[in-house]
Amino acid sequence: QSALTQPSSVSGSPGQSIxxxxxxxxxxxxxxxLVSWYQHHPxxxxxxMIYEGSARPSMISDRFSGSWSGNTASLTISxxxxxxxxxxxxxxxxxxxxxxFGTGTKVTVL
Amino acid sequence: QLQLQESxxxxxxxxxxxxxTCTVSGGSITxxxxxxxWIRQPPGKGLEWIGNxxxxxxxxxxxxxxxxxTISLDSSKTQFSLKLNSVxxxxxxxxxxxxxxxxxxxxxxxxxxxxxxxxx
Numbered sequence: 001q002s003a004l005t006q007p008s009s010v011s012g013s014p015g016q017s018i019x020x021x022x023x024x025x026x027x028x029x030x031x032x033x034l035v036s037w038y039q040h041h042p043x044x045x046x047x048x049m050i051y052e053g054s055a056r057p058s059m060i061s062d063r064f065s066g067s068w069s070g071n072t073a074s075l076t077i078s079x080x081x082x083x084x085x086x087x088x089x090x091x092x093x094x095x096x097x098x099x100x101f102g103t104g105t106k107v108t109v110l
Numbered sequence: 111q112l113q114l115q116e117s118x119x120x121x122x123x124x125x126x127x128x129x130x131t132c133t134v135s136g137g138s139i140t141x142x143x144x145x146x147x148w149i150r151q152p153p154g155k156g157l158e159w160i161g162n163x164x165x166x167x168x169x170x171x172x173x174x175x176x177x178x179x180t181i182s183l184d185s186s187k188t189q190f191s192l193k194l195n196s197v198x199x200x201x202x203x204x205x206x207x208x209x210x211x212x213x214x215x216x217x218x219x220x221x222x223x224x225x226x227x228x229x230x
Contacts, residue, residue, distance in 0.1 A: 001173060036216035051216035089157050093214035097170040104156040
């Protein structure tokens, strides 16, 4: 198993939309509709933002959306806000009841 | 509200065994709808899934750590534990416990994490 590939950093201005990609191989990712996304502010617990590829937990803003196409899953943040500045990780079910995380993306709000 | 809290030594000597416990409050650890996972983050690096356990005692581990890891569950104490043997400096990390929704629907509750440093 190898980590899923994410861009190391993505930036945008307040109000803009950004998209973070998450790419794996067929041996790492069983099904892209089982990808979840996490927001991680340093020193805090990671927070589930998207599960099952595109579903959003009840308390998560609809500015966050997930999708997938081919061997790439994506997280889009719309209407970027200062509080969105954090690290973001994708995570995939990798078969054999195991999981693999992405390399992580640092989001900067300019 | 479900809460998870990690506990254990903050420093472990090289070649020894790292032992952590996660105490779950506000919910059942014997739910058939959840698994209980350990995840770590080395300094300056990304998240790494270590393994999980089901209420039945079934365990699953990431291949790279499988030979050194044991996860166990004590339902009477609503706790689950991690043991990682033969540690090296590469095992220095913040260790998180988390609840995983069955059906691979993500890790919905996390502990705050605990830093374990491997050093003599």
